[in-house]
Amino acid sequence: KQEVTQIPAALSVPEGENLVLNCSFTDSAIYNLQWFRQDPGKGLTSLLLIQSSQREQTSGRLNASLDKSSGRSTLYIAASQPGDSATYLCAVLNSGNTPLVFGKGTRLSVIA
Amino acid sequence: GAGVSQSPSNKVTEKGKDVELRCDPISGHTALYWYRQSLGQGLEFLIYFQGNSAPDKSGLPSDRFSAERTGGSVSTLTIQRTQQEDSAVYLCASSSDLAGGVATDTQYFGPGTRLTVL
Numbered sequence: 001k002q003e004v005t006q007i008p009a010a011l012s013v014p015e016g017e018n019l020v021l022n023c024s025f026t027d028s029a030i031y032n033l034q035w036f037r038q039d040p041g042k043g044l045t046s047l048l049l050i051q052s053s054q055r056e057q058t059s060g061r062l063n064a065s066l067d068k069s070s071g072r073s074t075l076y077i078a079a080s081q082p083g084d085s086a087t088y089l090c091a092v093l094n095s096g097n098t099p100l101v102f103g104k105g106t107r108l109s110v111i112a
Numbered sequence: 113g114a115g116v117s118q119s120p121s122n123k124v125t126e127k128g129k130d131v132e133l134r135c136d137p138i139s140g141h142t143a144l145y146w147y148r149q150s151l152g153q154g155l156e157f158l159i160y161f162q163g164n165s166a167p168d169k170s171g172l173p174s175d176r177f178s179a180e181r182t183g184g185s186v187s188t189l190t191i192q193r194t195q196q197e198d199s200a201v202y203l204c205a206s207s208s209d210l211a212g213g214v215a216t217d218t219q220y221f222g223p224g225t226r227l228t229v230l
Contacts, residue, residue: 004154042203042223043116043222043223044203044221046218080222098169099145099147099157100147100157100205100219101157102147102155102156104152104154105154
């Protein structure tokens with residue numbers, strides 16, 4: 001059974017810092033991996049999707065990497081801003097018609 | 113519509129009552145998912161619809177939970193005889209499927225329905 005773990009559970013950084021969020025998964029036979037953002041009381045917003053054949057994806061200040069063989073992904077946020085404060089969720093899609101398997105998220109606070 | 117919509121946004125009910133939660137997926141998306149997010153827990157899968165195939169109900173926690181999808185579009189999640197442990201945010205997502213019937217595209221999530229069972 002696929003299990004997804006995110007470390008740390010919570011993180012507080014001063015504005016302007018670069019930071020890394022970690023995600024690990026137990027079954028490397030994934031189809032893709034997604035990083036989502038969730039604001040309090042809101043739904044999920046997809047940030048980046050990495051197909052299993054890809055190594056990384058970039059969008060603005062965000063960069064997500066995938067090491068499928070070791071079961072790891074990282075989300076790098078450059079020059080963090082207070083508006084980046086949210087919970088970041090990592091989710092994997094296993095091969096076949098299966099739903100996403102989510103980690104419990106990392107709650108990020110960026111202090112001005 | 114532009115995105116996935118869910119209604120109601122909030123629902124407070126008494127223990128033992130039945131509730132219905134509605135999801136309108138993005139037009140044209142053939143795959144629809146229901147997830148539950150309980151306090152302090154991650155999102156857990158409940159049920160998944162893919163086109164005209166039989167739904168994958170493997171995530172439903174008990175037989176009090178059921179869902180249907182009419183006309184390949186709108187879906188309703190029904191919880192019968194609600195219990196306090198059913199209190200959670202219920203999220204719906206949809207995605208388009210690619211060749212081979214595998215839903216590999218990005219899942220787009222609705223804002224969720226916050227259910228509180230007193």
